[in-house]
Amino acid sequence: MTRTVQHELEEIKSRGLLRRTRVINGRQSAHVTCNGHDVLMLCSNNYLGLADHPALAAASIAAIEQYGTSSGASRLVSGTMELHERLERAVAAFKGSEAALVFNSGHAANTGIIPALVGKGDVVFSDRLNHASIIDGILLSGARLVRYPHNDHTALALLMEKHATEYDTEHATGRCLIVTDGVFSMDGDIAPLAELVALKRAHGALLMVDDAHGCGVLGERGRGSAELLGVGSDVDIQMGTFGKALGSFGAYAAVSAELRDLLINRARSFIFSTSLPPSVLAASLAAVELVQTPEGDQLRQQLAVNTSFFRNSLAEAGFTIPAGTTQIVPIVIGPADTTMQFSEALLAEGFFAQGIRPPTVPVGTSRLRFTLMATHTLADLACAATSVCHVGQRLGVI
Numbered sequence: 001m002t003r004t005v006q007h008e009l010e011e012i013k014s015r016g017l018l019r020r021t022r023v024i025n026g027r028q029s030a031h032v033t034c035n036g037h038d039v040l041m042l043c044s045n046n047y048l049g050l051a052d053h054p055a056l057a058a059a060s061i062a063a064i065e066q067y068g069t070s071s072g073a074s075r076l077v078s079g080t081m082e083l084h085e086r087l088e089r090a091v092a093a094f095k096g097s098e099a100a101l102v103f104n105s106g107h108a109a110n111t112g113i114i115p116a117l118v119g120k121g122d123v124v125f126s127d128r129l130n131h132a133s134i135i136d137g138i139l140l141s142g143a144r145l146v147r148y149p150h151n152d153h154t155a156l157a158l159l160m161e162k163h164a165t166e167y168d169t170e171h172a173t174g175r176c177l178i179v180t181d182g183v184f185s186m187d188g189d190i191a192p193l194a195e196l197v198a199l200k201r202a203h204g205a206l207l208m209v210d211d212a213h214g215c216g217v218l219g220e221r222g223r224g225s226a227e228l229l230g231v232g233s234d235v236d237i238q239m240g241t242f243g244k245a246l247g248s249f250g251a252y253a254a255v256s257a258e259l260r261d262l263l264i265n266r267a268r269s270f271i272f273s274t275s276l277p278p279s280v281l282a283a284s285l286a287a288v289e290l291v292q293t294p295e296g297d298q299l300r301q302q303l304a305v306n307t308s309f310f311r312n313s314l315a316e317a318g319f320t321i322p323a324g325t326t327q328i329v330p331i332v333i334g335p336a337d338t339t340m341q342f343s344e345a346l347l348a349e350g351f352f353a354q355g356i357r358p359p360t361v362p363v364g365t366s367r368l369r370f371t372l373m374a375t376h377t378l379a380d381l382a383c384a385a386t387s388v389c390h391v392g393q394r395l396g397v398i
């Protein structure tokens, strides 16, 4: 019997997992208007506050005036504009890679890159907590998916030994890929990249790092988790996004010139989609430039100060915060319904922290995922921490 849409929605609702969009009026900044109320934004990935930075807006407006509003086609037809290539050169210089390729989004990058690299008969080793778009990319590729326990390079080493003989060399490329988030999006911890580099060397594998949450933020110059851990040139594919700390939209792969050519020829999300428009490219280019200036340094420093203040405030109030130092600060509540009650109660007090539920996180680990911004003030964050503490006590979470 066909399951009706209504029945399916009711079933999602009965599990406490029905999701709705919430409308933000006006700009994405530290204080926003949400459903008509002023609230402090505590769940945006706009970590450096660049989404409403005048330099990005001015670059976007100028690009529309100069180049119009659309690229008009996919990259391989007639949609490669000079701005695409300027942005790619800027990303390669920023990341210290030989070349770079721009994708339409992080999801499009992961679902394009992975199937371009590996296919049926190949093996991909993927951290158990990797982002959904990585999993989607692996599933699309048809390669064998071997998940390793979160950040456990010792377990990964054993799994790589075990699966070393399993390649289907007749059909496969013979490539083996290790893929990990750089900063885990829902937990805020950082992958052990030095150890993963050693393993990829030992097994002749490729290493891909999705640095959606590290780019612009981590490392002395904001180049991301690979810069922080001193392994930049050892990562074969550094993927990152423009839609988070960089305040724009889209994604990139920082790679060798050879890999760039392969992606151009094989990545279906690159080949079969209209390319990003000039306004978006110009904002991304302005952001890549800005994060390398003293203003970028200052924003990163402020973000670090805000992060440690908020992490310490919650820890002192009795919350258990998973170890880490990044701007992503989860408090794991467990049940989905309590998590959503917590989020609603905070919103009523003027603080917007979205509850995160399965399938985004494993069942039983629903959480509030706080994200810090350089544009928060310490006074904002002190009020937020007090409110989180009161609501937590009321709900019996602490």
Ligand SMILES: Cc1ncc(COP(=O)(O)O)c(C=O)c1O
Pocket (backbone or CB within 6 Å): 105, 106, 107, 108, 110, 131, 133, 181, 185, 210, 212, 213, 241, 242, 243, 250, 251
């Ligand atoms: C780790 C990670 N990778 C990829 C993506 C997808 O990027 P985009 O939003 O640009 O599609 C996200 C989040 O959106 C993410 O958190």
